[in-house]
Amino acid sequence: MAAKEDAKAPIVNLHPSFVFPKAEIGSPFAFPSIEFGSDMVRAAIAARVRSGLSPDLPKVAQDEPRRARITEEWDHLRAAWSLHRNGKVDLVEKRRAGFIPTAGYVDPPDTLADWVFQFAQGLGAPCFDEHFEALFQQLLIAKDKGDFGRFVKHFGDDMSSDHGRRHFEMAKAYFAAFSEFSQVHHLVTSGVPVGEEHAAASTNFDATRMFYGNAFEAFGANVEFLVCLNNLVEDRPYDQLKNITLSTYRQTDKAGRCNAIADNVAMAAICKEFDNQVRNASHHGGMVFDRASGVIQYRAGKGGQGDVRSMGYAAYLARCTQLFVQLSVLMRLEILVANEYGVRLPL
Structure with a gap:
């Protein structure tokens, strides 16, 4: 039976014996992800305030470049770093120049x-x-x-x-x-x-x-x-x-x-x-x-x-x-x- 459209009606009826599981991190289906998200926003705001910045988080413009995923960037950086450690300077620069323009940096590393x-x-x-x-x-x-x-x-x-x-x-x-x-x-x-x-x-x-x-x-x-x-x-x-x-x-x-x-x-x-x-x-x-x-x-x-x-x-x-x-x-x-x-x- 459908619930009445009443603002006070419960969204879900839980059995009295139901116990919420541990907050599961790393799962997009975990209910605590909502709580984690709000905690992260609060922490970011607190960090800005402690650093003397405005508590207002900067807005992201639609045309602002999107940063590469951490793992994607690491693959390129690891290769360049390894080449550097092996003394292959020219190949390091090729790696950097080939990836950085597409990596979404506001101030691209040179x-x-x-x-x-x-x-x-x-x-x-x-x-x-x-x-x-x-x-x-x-x-x-x-x-x-x-x-x-x-x-x-x-x-x-x-x-x-x-x-x-x-x-x-x-x-x-x-x-x-x-x-x-x-x-x-x-x-x-x-x-x-x-x-x-x-x-x-x-x-x-x-x-x-x-x-x-x-x-x-x-x-x-x-x-x-x-x-x-x-x-x-x-x-x-x-x-x-x-x-x-x-x-x-x-x-x-x-x-x-x-x-x-x-x-x-x-x-x-x-x-x-x-x-x-x-x-x-x-x-x-x-x-x-x-x-x-x-x-x-x-x-x-x-x-x-x-x-x-x-x-x-x-x-x-x-x-x-x-x-x-x-x-x-x-x-x-x-x-x-x-x-x-x-x-x-x-x-």
């Missing part, structure tokens, strides 16, 4: 460094732009210190090559499993929390099992760039921490690498996701995934001998994404310094 920089910026917008701006302010302080020139040379000569390799390898790994990470990517970069009440529509854990551990290792190594900047900010030589030298710091366990910048608010914020317990479980095959429940279990403590902990697969994807985008923000700062001061690019 170099590979600019392309990687803008692509990474787009990956983290809107919320991670705030982190980059905060780190940029720390860079402005560091560049006026007497030892900054020596740091820049050291970065180009001794850091850039290894850092660039890690940036490239982690980007490849992230996009190789983007069908999984895409379920939470825009939620994370919009500042929308993904918790245990959320379930992922796709659960290919085999594709993401090792990601957190590898991203942890990459970030734990490359964060030395911020440590050097912080040394300068605190009026020390770039290679002298409060109690140890940079060379000694580089030999320490990665689990404590972010402690050196814990007192610097801007730098500590970009280390928000950096959990050694999850790293150990991911890196050493210590995670057990129950596909039926969508829950990952792992043991905390040294050697995986501690208490059993658990987290939902959607939450795991979000933590992986957070860590990867933190690394991409750091990469942008490194590219900026290398490009501005003419040293080897971390690509």
Whole structure:
């Protein structure tokens, strides 16, 4: 029987025993997608306000160029980046010139460094732009210190090559499993929390099992760039921490690498996701995934001998994404310094 056309009539009658399932992300048919969409809009507006911009979102003109899909652009960027790493400069330019005019950029990148920089910026917008701006302010302080020139040379000569390799390898790994990470990517970069009440529509854990551990290792190594900047900010030589030298710091366990910048608010914020317990479980095959429940279990403590902990697969994807985008923000700062001061690019 059709319901009466009454504004107060219920749209759907639910059985008293009905229980709403977990909010399913990554599915176009999930009712929570409406809630996620509104959460993302609110987060974007909040990010604009915190950055001093108008809360009114910019309108998209009908004739404004449409940006290429992330995965489509990554295929071209990955090829160009790989050619660069193999010294094939002419082919890099052919790749860039052949794709960028159709990619929908308002300010088209004219170099590979600019392309990687803008692509990474787009990956983290809107919320991670705030982190980059905060780190940029720390860079402005560091560049006026007497030892900054020596740091820049050291970065180009001794850091850039290894850092660039890690940036490239982690980007490849992230996009190789983007069908999984895409379920939470825009939620994370919009500042929308993904918790245990959320379930992922796709659960290919085999594709993401090792990601957190590898991203942890990459970030734990490359964060030395911020440590050097912080040394300068605190009026020390770039290679002298409060109690140890940079060379000694580089030999320490990665689990404590972010402690050196814990007192610097801007730098500590970009280390928000950096959990050694999850790293150990991911890196050493210590995670057990129950596909039926969508829950990952792992043991905390040294050697995986501690208490059993658990987290939902959607939450795991979000933590992986957070860590990867933190690394991409750091990469942008490194590219900026290398490009501005003419040293080897971390690509």
